[in-house]
Amino acid sequence: MPNITLRSACAFCCSLLLLVLFATSSQSAEGDEMLTVSFPVIDKPSLPKVVFNHTKHVNYVDEHGSDCSRCHRVTKQGLSTAAFDVRLQKAGDQVKYLHTACTDCHSQSGRGPALVQCRACHAEAASLGANNK
């Protein structure tokens, strides 16, 4: 019986070690235009603010026969900086609206981060804890 205990404990530790070794590499960023989503403004964000590679998004819509209007709306002041219709949503619904708009497109296109990779987008290092400005 103690033998089984020992062996099981060893197996337990080995699988741990394997895990740690496996999880090493990280992704490197290129010299592209990185933007931080600044609207809506959130006082105390639960997750870091969203940072995304604008260049990659521009390239994607170009390649797929679309243009800026895929994400940006034309207003009297010109092209809106905010994405989609987020400014038209009620204050309480804006975050959810934007999240759905982003993730739906990603999951339909099968490109970019999957829904479970929260921190692929929620990645602005300085934004958590610091007062949002």
Next chain:
Amino acid sequence: MSQILCSPAPLTTKEAIHELLADKGGAEYYKQMRQLKVNQDALAYDLQSTCKSRTRTWLNICAHCGMCADSCFFYKTNNNDPKQIPSYKIQSTLGELLRRNGRVDAEFMMHCMDVAWGQCTCCNRCGMYCPHGIDTGVMFSYLRGILFKQGFTPWEMKIGSGMHRVYGAQMDVTEEDWVDTCEWMCDENSEEWPGLEIPVEKVGADVMYICNAREPKHYPEDLAQAAILFHVTGTNWTVPRVGWENTSLTMFAGDFEGCAMNLKRIYDAVERLKPKVVVGTECGHAHRATVVEGPYWAGRESGDPPVPFMHYVEWVAHVLRTGKLKINPEKKLKMPCTLQDACNYVRNDGLGRYTREIMSYIAEDFREMDPHNEHNFCCGGGGGMNGIGRYRKERNVGLKNKLDQIRATGAEMVVTPCHNCWDAIRDMMEVYDEHNIKWSFLKPLLINMMEIPPNIEHVES
């Protein structure tokens, strides 16, 4: 000896009982048991058809967390022997039996027997300490049934089951013996208590009294005391001619068919005599077998007996509360007293409140054991353990737990309204040379301290 002593068949004749009794200590019986053939197909069938989701789930989800260990007095008194952990005991017996689906040999079955009767008293205490609600005592009781059907039953239990089947009582007390003893006890005491009666087979009495065969056989004065207490409290009572015995060695033996036969005799007596209530003597397992489990063996869907059944302590609490029995304050127990909670009617039928109510009337210095009431430990001799010679050594080790509990209270008297507990306490005092602690049933204590009402004639002897 050439005859077959050990077989799966239950004993059903006087001759068979006497043959087996003649095999002193069951030496030949156990020798034959080692050669007994396990009917693996029947065993597999029984497991398939009677071991259902509750038991299988218990065995499957046991997290091996070990929380049951400390709840078991065998584990404690055997220096925390890991082989005495309730979870281990059941997993290595019933659990293994299921894993092998009955493909086991006599040696394994005898191992199961030694654990089911020699390492568990079915006190059900571990079930209270398991986060998953796994009641190992219930499973051991089930395992005993499986073992009995295959003939792997301790010698004394086999005889006990036969006694119930042949005599309708745990001992060879015939109907004539019983009625004679009733008459004898009545005659013996009617000088002191003019008008004392033990009415046999009276229809329509308020109370039908049933008892343990040991009482008429070995301590007939217990029956006399019961009669005196009924007499003094003005109770309209009777005893049945058949169905007067409520113990169930069949239950301890795992002979559940025999249990149903016991029940039928008692419930038939209820039907014949139509009492308002049935009172059973100071015996724990008799109450469990007749009142708690019994209705199910009798096939009663509601789980209730046909009329209310009371354990003796319920009845005593009732007559004390209603003033039918009055205690002379001068004669209350003055010495420090403690109370033994019998698993079978306290943990398993909630009657601890009544014994405590009684103690408040009869004892001036009542001290609880620790733990007590539902959480109390088995006396160490329950579940048939007291009676089995094969496990005497194991039992004596286990008795130490209760003795320590009693000593810690500082009590000089243990009020013990249960035959099994009474025996265990008697034996532990002898085994561990303790001569300063007394133990007693309720009846003699009550008779000594009661006030005799003016309408009851009493001639001092």
Next chain:
Amino acid sequence: MLQTLSGPCFVASLLIFFVGLLGRAVWYVRGLDWRLERVAYGYHKDRSIPGAINSIAKWLLPGGTAGWRAQPVAMLAFFLLHFGAVLIPLFLLGHTVLLEQTTGICLPSLPPNVADILCIASLSGIALLVLRRLFSPTLRQLNTWKDWFVLLLTFLPFFTGLMAKFDVNAYDTWILLHVITGELFLVLAPFTKLAHIVLFFMSRAQLGMDYAIKRGGRARGGSFPW
């Protein structure tokens, strides 16, 4: 790969988890037999329902029973693990979003720092349980590979999830492992001792009813003093 794992595979493992556990619960109830167990399940509802509820509720409360109070270390380990094990899978922000997007079920979410504390508490609970298993002579007698396997199965989703948060450089790897181990847990739960996720409630309710209906409920006039 992650798209598939977090999409169809996630839905499939959720289905296996819920259907599997439901199946075990149904099998449990259907296998109950009033004659064999000698419990009149259909009678005395006035006692049996409170008895069942009480038997569950008191054991869900730290220190709620004599059993818990008798073993404070075991109790601490169990509750440390189980608070997180129940709350994090259901109410962690990322989980609620995923659940809402894949199934439409919308649950409130925990503040992230509370979730972190719960997760660390759960991991400490697991560590305590591992130590107990390794060093208590009682448990050494009882241990089987299944016990270790279940502990590992529980440990991995917590560990990978926490690492994903704190080892940002290897985020994608940790998340991948987290999704795999999480789904492994869901898929295997109905077929291992993890089935106690529902069977705990069934078994506790059964014993509560047993005591309330048959073993003294009438005399106690209240629930069993667990």
